[in-house]
Amino acid sequence: MSIKPKQLDRIKTALVILFFIFVSLLFIIPFYWMLVSSFKPTGEIFTDSLSLLPKNPIISSYTNLLGTHFLRWYLNTMIFAVGYVILGLFVCSLAGFAFAKYKFKFRNLIFIVIVAAQMLPIHMQLIPLFIMLTKSGIVNTYAGLIFPMIANPLGLFFVRQYMLGIPDDLMNAARVDGASEWQIYYKIILPISKPALGAMAILFSLFAWNNLLWPLIVMRTEEMFTLSVGLSTLIGQYRPQYGMLMAGSTLAVLPIVLLFLKMQSYFISGLTAGSIKG
């Protein structure tokens, strides 16, 4: 009995598909468990961890969250994300535009210094930043959280690369029409650069949404925590609140996943540009 090439092809296809279904299921497990555990009493999460569905689903983990500063953490995180995106994109795109489209003294030197700074991990700046913020009194404020992040070399670099591809003729035509350089930036360059700005907006907001170390150092009181810092306190030594932690995690992940499903390409180009780890 011999297998025809066509049948072999089908078998291969079936095997590859089965493989990816298996892998996909493995990768979904953590999300599934997060969701299921958010409806289980904390005791049941560990002792009865094999039940695919909660025996007696409860929503108290969600309602208990309201007893913490959870909503405030959510709001803080949104303020961080929006503030960082608006200010960061403005500052980075304006400078990126200058580096891409104008000739000026020391242009290349300044650019190299900026990009080289990106290679140093933020960890070496954490202590100095903490001392500076504390002494200037903006520790534990939104300004203290956002300002040090705004001049992002990666954002500058990415936007500049994109703007290099915009033809100079467009700008010259506008100049003939009497546009100022600011108008060229604001009315021509910015709208054309939307894909690059969108990618960076995703990168910046995911940092705001997910990073732990930075807000952990800047935000010192519970009502100023971001989601990451707030959720991390629920796992504390004295009374780990796994049910609430899972409920809070579900609520924190949800908007990101929904947004991702709606605008995948921005997410992928933003994250592959940023390759943020940690």
Next chain:
Amino acid sequence: MLKNLFYNKKVVPWIFITPFLLFFTVFKVWPIVYSAYLSLHEMSGLNTSNFVGLQNYFEVFSDSDFLKAVWNNTKYMIGTMITLIPIPLIFAVLLDSKHCKGKNIYKAILFIPTLTSLVIAAAVFKILLYEGEAGIINTIIGLFGFSPQKWLISPYLTIPSVILIATWRWTGMNLIYFTTGLTGISQELYESASIDGANMLQRFFYITVPLLKPIIIFVATLNLIGGYKLFTEVFMLWDGGASPGKSALTMAVLLYRTAFSYFELGYASTIGFVMALIILVLSLIQLKITGFFNEEE
């Protein structure tokens, strides 16, 4: 007056880069300089500091905790090299084959962990890695005949546990890099190799891997840098980073604890400075060894 400035092509670029340079100097350049200064001082609290010369540096390199942290970071980094290059690469090749249907769905599913906060990832894995027989991961490995493991308790398994989380979280990311690279490889190369009698493995090792080399180097560099920055997972899995026998203590965790549990800001700065140097030097060495600089000629 201001309006005229915006018509002057000599002045305008300087106006445009000023906000960036301002924030960059204050919050990036100055902290780097300041950190070098702090690393030469002994601080108690925020204000009082004594110049101690290189003493902190001598101390760091003979500090058993720091050396242990460097070693733990290294173990973790090597682990991510072993999982986070081959696995996404194989997935990418399979996804790229004509036998795969529904690529975008798998890609999206594998990518979603990348969007998840590490705080959340670590919290969920703390449940999944529960050491009892009923733990999810223990149940899964039980299906393959392995006995239950004390994942987060046994010092030998703490770093592997963190590597497991990293693999879950970054496979989708690296998969994207590799699939992007694969689309740049012409199908004709594979076809002519097939005609010459090359089997699947030969095609993989003699066409795919060499042509993807720049991307493999790039991903390896990300793993290297990420490996030495590890913080959040350890901080979350062991309540502030107190892993059993310091078996998962990392440089970043040590830096955080030195600064914010012991308030030794000078010494913490030294750790940060050395950490940055280690990352910088290792990335340059890696790029050099793998011939990254030659290819740019």
